[in-house]
Amino acid sequence: MFKTTDRRIWIENLAFVSALFIAPMLFVRPLNIGPTHASENVIVVAIAGLAVGFGTRLANGCTSGHGVCGISRFSLRGIAATMAYILAGAVSVVVFKHLLGAI
Amino acid sequence: MRILISLVSGALFGLGLIISGMTDTKKVQGWLDIFGEWDPTLAFVMGGAMLPMVIAWKATQVRTPLTADKFPAANTAGIDRDLIIGSVFFGIGWGLAGLCPGPAIASLSFGGSSGVVFASAMIIGMLSTRRLQTFFSKTENTPKTLP
Numbered sequence: 124m125f126k127t128t129d130r131r132i133w134i135e136n137l138a139f140v141s142a143l144f145i146a147p148m149l150f151v152r153p154l155n156i157g158p159t160h161a162s163e164n165v166i167v168v169a170i171a172g173l174a175v176g177f178g179t180r181l182a183n184g185c186t187s188g189h190g191v192c193g194i195s196r197f198s199l200r201g202i203a204a205t206m207a208y209i210l211a212g213a214v215s216v217v218v219f220k221h222l223l224g225a226i
Numbered sequence: 227m228r229i230l231i232s233l234v235s236g237a238l239f240g241l242g243l244i245i246s247g248m249t250d251t252k253k254v255q256g257w258l259d260i261f262g263e264w265d266p267t268l269a270f271v272m273g274g275a276m277l278p279m280v281i282a283w284k285a286t287q288v289r290t291p292l293t294a295d296k297f298p299a300a301n302t303a304g305i306d307r308d309l310i311i312g313s314v315f316f317g318i319g320w321g322l323a324g325l326c327p328g329p330a331i332a333s334l335s336f337g338g339s340s341g342v343v344f345a346s347a348m349i350i351g352m353l354s355t356r357r358l359q360t361f362f363s364k365t366e367n368t369p370k371t372l373p
Contacts, residue, residue: 134229135232138232139235139236142237143237143331144331145237145335147240147244148336150244158338159338159340160250161323162251168323168347170319171318171319171320172330172345172347174315175326176327176349176352177351181308182312182313183312186272186328200305211315213321216261219322220259226255
Protein backbone atom coordinates (compact mmCIF):
# COMPACT_ATOMS: atom_id res chain seq x y z
CA MET A 124 0.00 0.00 0.00
CA PHE A 125 2.78 2.44 0.96
CA LYS A 126 6.38 2.80 -0.11
CA THR A 127 8.69 2.33 2.89
CA THR A 128 9.64 6.04 3.13
CA ASP A 129 6.00 7.14 2.73
CA ARG A 130 4.98 4.74 5.43
CA ARG A 131 7.73 5.97 7.77
CA ILE A 132 6.72 9.62 7.27
CA TRP A 133 3.07 8.70 7.77
CA ILE A 134 3.90 7.06 11.13
CA GLU A 135 5.96 10.08 12.21
CA ASN A 136 3.11 12.44 11.28
CA LEU A 137 0.66 10.23 13.16
CA ALA A 138 2.95 10.37 16.23
CA PHE A 139 3.04 14.19 16.00
CA VAL A 140 -0.76 14.55 15.68
CA SER A 141 -1.41 11.99 18.44
CA ALA A 142 0.86 13.87 20.86
CA LEU A 143 -0.80 17.14 19.78
CA PHE A 144 -4.12 15.59 20.86
CA ILE A 145 -2.98 13.69 23.99
CA ALA A 146 -0.72 16.29 25.69
CA PRO A 147 -3.50 18.93 25.97
CA MET A 148 -5.93 16.20 27.14
CA LEU A 149 -3.60 15.39 30.05
CA PHE A 150 -2.72 18.98 30.94
CA VAL A 151 -5.99 20.87 30.39
CA ARG A 152 -7.05 20.41 34.03
CA PRO A 153 -3.65 20.82 35.81
CA LEU A 154 -2.99 23.99 33.79
CA ASN A 155 -6.54 25.25 34.37
CA ILE A 156 -7.20 25.93 30.67
CA GLY A 157 -10.58 27.53 29.89
CA PRO A 158 -13.19 26.22 27.44
CA THR A 159 -12.97 26.82 23.68
CA HIS A 160 -16.20 28.91 23.60
CA ALA A 161 -16.86 27.40 20.17
CA SER A 162 -20.17 28.09 18.42
CA GLU A 163 -22.95 25.59 19.19
CA ASN A 164 -24.34 26.01 15.68
CA VAL A 165 -23.47 22.75 13.90
CA ILE A 166 -23.88 24.22 10.40
CA VAL A 167 -21.59 27.19 11.15
CA VAL A 168 -18.94 24.93 12.66
CA ALA A 169 -19.14 22.37 9.83
CA ILE A 170 -18.86 25.00 7.08
CA ALA A 171 -15.93 26.62 8.89
CA GLY A 172 -14.21 23.24 9.27
CA LEU A 173 -14.62 22.43 5.56
CA ALA A 174 -13.22 25.85 4.57
CA VAL A 175 -10.25 25.51 6.94
CA GLY A 176 -9.44 21.96 5.76
CA PHE A 177 -9.78 22.74 2.05
CA GLY A 178 -7.94 26.07 2.34
CA THR A 179 -4.93 24.81 4.30
CA ARG A 180 -4.50 21.91 1.90
CA LEU A 181 -4.82 24.06 -1.23
CA ALA A 182 -2.44 26.70 0.16
CA ASN A 183 -0.06 24.08 1.59
CA GLY A 184 -0.08 25.59 5.05
CA CYS A 185 -1.88 27.46 7.81
CA THR A 186 -1.05 29.68 10.79
CA SER A 187 1.82 27.42 11.84
CA GLY A 188 3.18 26.54 8.41
CA HIS A 189 2.98 29.86 6.58
CA GLY A 190 2.72 32.19 9.58
CA VAL A 191 5.26 30.87 12.07
CA CYS A 192 7.58 28.66 9.96
CA GLY A 193 7.30 30.60 6.68
CA ILE A 194 7.63 34.20 7.83
CA SER A 195 10.48 33.29 10.20
CA ARG A 196 12.56 32.23 7.17
CA PHE A 197 11.42 35.37 5.30
CA SER A 198 9.52 33.35 2.69
CA LEU A 199 7.49 35.52 0.30
CA ARG A 200 4.90 32.73 -0.01
CA GLY A 201 4.53 32.64 3.78
CA ILE A 202 4.15 36.41 4.03
CA ALA A 203 1.62 36.55 1.15
CA ALA A 204 -0.42 33.64 2.58
CA THR A 205 -0.45 35.16 6.08
CA MET A 206 -1.62 38.54 4.79
CA ALA A 207 -4.34 36.81 2.72
CA TYR A 208 -5.73 34.68 5.57
CA ILE A 209 -5.60 37.40 8.22
CA LEU A 210 -7.41 39.80 5.88
CA ALA A 211 -9.95 37.10 4.93
CA GLY A 212 -10.38 36.25 8.63
CA ALA A 213 -10.98 39.90 9.53
CA VAL A 214 -13.54 40.28 6.71
CA SER A 215 -15.14 36.99 7.80
CA VAL A 216 -15.59 38.30 11.36
CA VAL A 217 -17.06 41.56 10.04
CA VAL A 218 -19.54 39.72 7.80
CA PHE A 219 -20.56 36.84 10.08
CA LYS A 220 -20.41 38.66 13.42
CA HIS A 221 -21.25 42.28 12.75
CA LEU A 222 -23.42 42.05 9.61
CA LEU A 223 -25.16 38.65 9.86
CA GLY A 224 -24.86 38.01 13.63
CA ALA A 225 -24.15 34.32 12.92
CA ILE A 226 -21.35 34.11 15.53
CA MET B 227 14.42 8.42 17.28
CA ARG B 228 12.44 10.39 14.67
CA ILE B 229 9.19 9.07 16.15
CA LEU B 230 10.27 10.19 19.63
CA ILE B 231 11.12 13.67 18.30
CA SER B 232 7.70 13.79 16.57
CA LEU B 233 5.96 12.88 19.84
CA VAL B 234 7.85 15.49 21.89
CA SER B 235 7.30 18.18 19.21
CA GLY B 236 3.58 17.43 18.99
CA ALA B 237 3.21 17.53 22.78
CA LEU B 238 5.14 20.82 23.07
CA PHE B 239 3.09 22.34 20.22
CA GLY B 240 -0.17 21.25 21.87
CA LEU B 241 0.76 22.62 25.28
CA GLY B 242 1.93 25.90 23.73
CA LEU B 243 -1.38 26.27 21.89
CA ILE B 244 -3.59 25.70 24.95
CA ILE B 245 -1.45 27.87 27.27
CA SER B 246 -1.27 30.77 24.80
CA GLY B 247 -5.05 30.90 24.28
CA MET B 248 -5.07 29.75 20.65
CA THR B 249 -7.79 27.21 21.53
CA ASP B 250 -10.11 29.95 22.83
CA THR B 251 -12.25 30.74 19.79
CA LYS B 252 -13.56 34.00 21.30
CA LYS B 253 -10.00 35.21 21.80
CA VAL B 254 -9.01 34.28 18.23
CA GLN B 255 -12.09 35.99 16.82
CA GLY B 256 -11.32 39.03 18.98
CA TRP B 257 -7.86 39.11 17.43
CA LEU B 258 -9.32 38.91 13.93
CA ASP B 259 -11.87 41.62 14.77
CA ILE B 260 -9.51 44.31 13.45
CA PHE B 261 -12.43 46.46 12.26
CA GLY B 262 -14.36 46.04 15.56
CA GLU B 263 -13.25 45.57 19.18
CA TRP B 264 -9.73 44.40 18.37
CA ASP B 265 -7.89 42.30 20.97
CA PRO B 266 -4.21 42.47 19.91
CA THR B 267 -2.83 40.01 22.49
CA LEU B 268 -2.54 37.02 20.14
CA ALA B 269 -0.10 38.99 17.97
CA PHE B 270 2.40 38.36 20.77
CA VAL B 271 1.80 34.61 20.46
CA MET B 272 2.60 34.66 16.75
CA GLY B 273 5.51 37.05 17.23
CA GLY B 274 6.75 35.03 20.19
CA ALA B 275 6.61 31.84 18.13
CA MET B 276 8.44 33.44 15.20
CA LEU B 277 11.42 34.68 17.25
CA PRO B 278 12.84 31.26 18.19
CA MET B 279 12.05 30.07 14.65
CA VAL B 280 14.14 32.89 13.11
CA ILE B 281 17.06 31.74 15.28
CA ALA B 282 16.35 28.08 14.47
CA TRP B 283 16.33 28.69 10.69
CA LYS B 284 19.60 30.66 11.00
CA ALA B 285 21.12 27.75 12.93
CA THR B 286 20.12 25.24 10.25
CA GLN B 287 22.12 27.09 7.60
CA VAL B 288 25.49 25.94 8.91
CA ARG B 289 24.41 22.55 10.29
CA THR B 290 23.12 19.19 9.14
CA PRO B 291 20.22 17.50 10.96
CA LEU B 292 20.91 14.55 13.31
CA THR B 293 18.19 12.29 11.93
CA ALA B 294 17.93 13.27 8.24
CA ASP B 295 20.07 14.19 5.24
CA LYS B 296 19.06 17.83 5.08
CA PHE B 297 16.68 20.42 6.51
CA PRO B 298 13.51 21.13 4.48
CA ALA B 299 14.14 23.59 1.64
CA ALA B 300 11.83 26.56 1.15
CA ASN B 301 9.11 26.13 -1.47
CA THR B 302 10.31 27.92 -4.61
CA ALA B 303 6.92 27.85 -6.35
CA GLY B 304 6.40 31.58 -5.84
CA ILE B 305 3.09 33.24 -5.02
CA ASP B 306 0.48 31.41 -7.09
CA ARG B 307 -3.30 31.22 -7.37
CA ASP B 308 -3.70 28.15 -5.15
CA LEU B 309 -1.72 29.79 -2.34
CA ILE B 310 -3.93 32.87 -2.27
CA ILE B 311 -7.30 31.15 -2.89
CA GLY B 312 -6.46 28.49 -0.29
CA SER B 313 -5.42 31.11 2.25
CA VAL B 314 -8.61 33.09 1.66
CA PHE B 315 -10.75 29.95 2.25
CA PHE B 316 -8.72 29.17 5.36
CA GLY B 317 -9.11 32.74 6.65
CA ILE B 318 -12.90 32.72 6.14
CA GLY B 319 -13.21 29.46 8.11
CA TRP B 320 -10.79 30.65 10.78
CA GLY B 321 -12.82 33.81 11.32
CA LEU B 322 -16.13 31.94 11.29
CA ALA B 323 -15.21 29.34 13.93
CA GLY B 324 -12.09 30.78 15.57
CA LEU B 325 -10.18 27.53 15.10
CA CYS B 326 -7.24 26.66 12.86
CA PRO B 327 -5.89 23.11 12.34
CA GLY B 328 -3.37 22.90 15.23
CA PRO B 329 -5.71 24.22 17.95
CA ALA B 330 -8.58 22.15 16.48
CA ILE B 331 -6.64 18.94 17.24
CA ALA B 332 -5.21 20.27 20.52
CA SER B 333 -8.70 21.13 21.86
CA LEU B 334 -10.40 17.98 20.56
CA SER B 335 -10.39 16.32 24.01
CA PHE B 336 -12.12 19.22 25.80
CA GLY B 337 -13.87 21.17 23.01
CA GLY B 338 -17.18 19.28 23.17
CA SER B 339 -19.29 18.25 20.18
CA SER B 340 -18.57 21.50 18.26
CA GLY B 341 -14.88 20.67 18.33
CA VAL B 342 -15.52 17.17 17.01
CA VAL B 343 -17.77 18.49 14.21
CA PHE B 344 -15.16 21.10 13.25
CA ALA B 345 -12.25 18.63 13.21
CA SER B 346 -14.27 16.06 11.22
CA ALA B 347 -15.31 18.66 8.64
CA MET B 348 -11.72 19.90 8.47
CA ILE B 349 -10.40 16.40 7.73
CA ILE B 350 -13.11 15.87 5.08
CA GLY B 351 -12.09 19.20 3.53
CA MET B 352 -8.43 18.19 3.53
CA LEU B 353 -9.11 14.76 2.03
CA SER B 354 -11.33 16.12 -0.75
CA THR B 355 -8.96 18.94 -1.80
CA ARG B 356 -6.86 16.94 -4.28
CA ARG B 357 -9.98 15.34 -5.76
CA LEU B 358 -11.65 18.75 -6.22
CA GLN B 359 -8.46 20.10 -7.78
CA THR B 360 -8.25 17.33 -10.38
CA PHE B 361 -11.99 17.70 -11.05
CA PHE B 362 -11.69 21.42 -11.73
CA SER B 363 -8.49 21.15 -13.74
CA LYS B 364 -10.20 18.52 -15.91
CA THR B 365 -13.26 20.69 -16.59
CA GLU B 366 -11.03 23.70 -17.33
CA ASN B 367 -8.94 21.77 -19.82
CA THR B 368 -11.83 20.11 -21.62
CA PRO B 369 -12.01 21.59 -25.13
CA LYS B 370 -15.41 23.15 -25.80
CA THR B 371 -15.49 22.09 -29.45
CA LEU B 372 -13.96 18.98 -30.87
CA PRO B 373 -11.07 19.56 -33.24
